[in-house]
Amino acid sequence: MLFGTNLQYANSYNNRIVLEIIRLHGPVSRMDISRRTHLTVQTVTNITKKLEKSGLILEHSRQISGRGAPAAQLKINEDAAYSIGIDFDKDHLTAVMLNMNGKICYEMSRDLDFPSPEEALDLMSSTVTDIIQDQKVSKKKIWGVGIGLPGPMDPTKDKMQSDDMFNPDALPGWDHTPVLRYLKDRLGLPIITENNASAAAIGEHWYGKGKHINSFFFLYFGAGLGGGLVIRGQLYSGHTGNAGELGYFPSSLRADNGHRFEHDHLGGYFNMPLLKQKMINAGYPASSQKDLASRFDESNPILMEWLKTGTEQLVPLIAAVEYLIDPEVIFLGGRLPENILAWMRQRILDALPPHRIPRKSVRPELEIASSGIDAAALGVATLPLYTILAPVPELLMKQDLRHADHFGPNS
Known part of the structure; x- marks a missing residue:
């Protein structure tokens, strides 16, 4: 435009x-x-x-x-402003508070078991209130709250103004849930929603290894699989706002994903709640990311089969990202522990050469993201600051002219 x-x-x-x-x-x-x-x-x-x-x-x-x-x-001035991010999915809620320099001032995480919309919204609201009280920060310094949700999201809805944007396959029973209206009314703060994977890409761009990288793709492992894309220093959302949704890419193999798809999709191979349940049923502790890291060190057979099958499916898609987007870097990040991401990175690098043409001498780096397992929470916490401060014309054009020359939550 x-x-x-x-x-x-x-x-x-x-x-x-x-x-x-x-x-x-x-x-x-x-x-x-x-x-x-x-x-x-x-x-x-x-x-x-x-x-x-x-x-x-x-x-x-x-x-x-x-x-x-x-x-x-x-x-x-890192204490000039703060923002809060909540990464929510059917199996967990993670919250962080950032100062203006991106330093994490507070973080917490808890496991969930498919909460109802009412339970989840009450938890989000009370979590934000508890953080502000615990940190003894003036509410005037809180520039907003970012909420990360599993995609895809409804492209006809404004992520800062409208409800009814949620994907019923990822969050059954959440269609028509007034998330923005509820949280604005309860908290009295600006609320922004975003796809978890895109939010993680923003966080990596602003505060991680992507800080000085012009274009990159962020492969996000959450409850499933997603992706976020930064081009020329800006988040690229695509025509419908769902660019990077690799989890819904059709797969040629049959997936044990528990979803109602007509065809199997890549995200089914990275269904983390299903993996954890299988391991727990087999007698292996797997509730936390620390548990997963330990099971990996033990070469747990259920986990290793899950990783090998999923990574095999990823390789041709990563090659496609290389040729379609030509990013400087492809990041692996999200809620998988770093030792697992390092294993996946090496396995992908070993498997990529047959999918590449020899004449393409310059290839993107494949790196582990620096934002850790709280990538999406860090990303959505970045959103209020990013929206108000980032030198992005599209963001600026959405501002009210009366506030366009000022910084702050009313900018």
């Missing part, structure tokens, strides 16, 4: 660009910001004065550089 602009939007965009440079490269001088952004030093000075006055940045130190007064070094 093509957008026109005006001076007010241009000013707000420049504010975001300067803040993003400070976030990525700080402590940094105004002169260095000017070089990186191609804005004049005077423009940068005016913007940084405004950011300092709002409390979003601080003067870190002064660095002597040639003659004259030492140059002030600017950095993000």
Whole structure:
């Protein structure tokens, strides 16, 4: 879509660009910001004065550089704002609180057993309230709450304004559940919903290894399988908002997935609740990710069969991602322990060569994401900050003109 602009939007965009440079490269001088952004030093000075006055940045130190007064070094004020993220699926709820620099101030996780919408919404609400009280943070500093949900999500619904967006196959009984309205009414905070996998990609882009990577694909292992795509530094959602939904890709093998699909799908091979139940029924502790890591170290036969079959199905699809998207990096991440992800990475690397053409000399790296098993919670916690601060024209154009030149939850 093509957008026109005006001076007010241009000013707000420049504010975001300067803040993003400070976030990525700080402590940094105004002169260095000017070089990186191609804005004049005077423009940068005016913007940084405004950011300092709002409390979003601080003067870190002064660095002597040639003659004259030492140059002030600017950095993000990490206590200026906070956001909370809740990653929810049928088998778990994970919550984190981030400060403005992406530092995790609080985290918790608990196992669930297919809760009803009423039970889950009450738990989400009480969790957010408990976090704010526990951390003794002013509610005015909480810029919002991100809620991660299994995809795909309804493309006709606004993730910040509308309910009724949930996939009945992933969350039976949740269609027409007023998640946004309920949480807004209970908490009095901005609420944003997002596909878990896309949220994990945003978190990796803002605070993980993807911070300085222009384009990458995030392969997300949650209760099932999903994917998130960052292109040119921005989340790419596709026409319907569900780009990267690899779990619904048809598979040629028969899957024991417990779902009502006419054809078998790749996500059926990564059904984590089903895996855990099989292991528990066989007498193997498997309730937590720590349990899974231990069972892997023991070469548990049920787990190893699950991994080998699923990874075999992934290989040709990863090759397709290479050729269709041409990312710099493909990340493996989500709720699988790191020792399992490392095993999968090596097995995929060993199996990929027959799927590649020799003439393609530059290939994407295959790496383990740095966001760990809380990737989706970290990602959805990033969303309120990302929506308000990221220098993305599409986000800026959604803002009310009255607030376009200001930062904060009413921006």
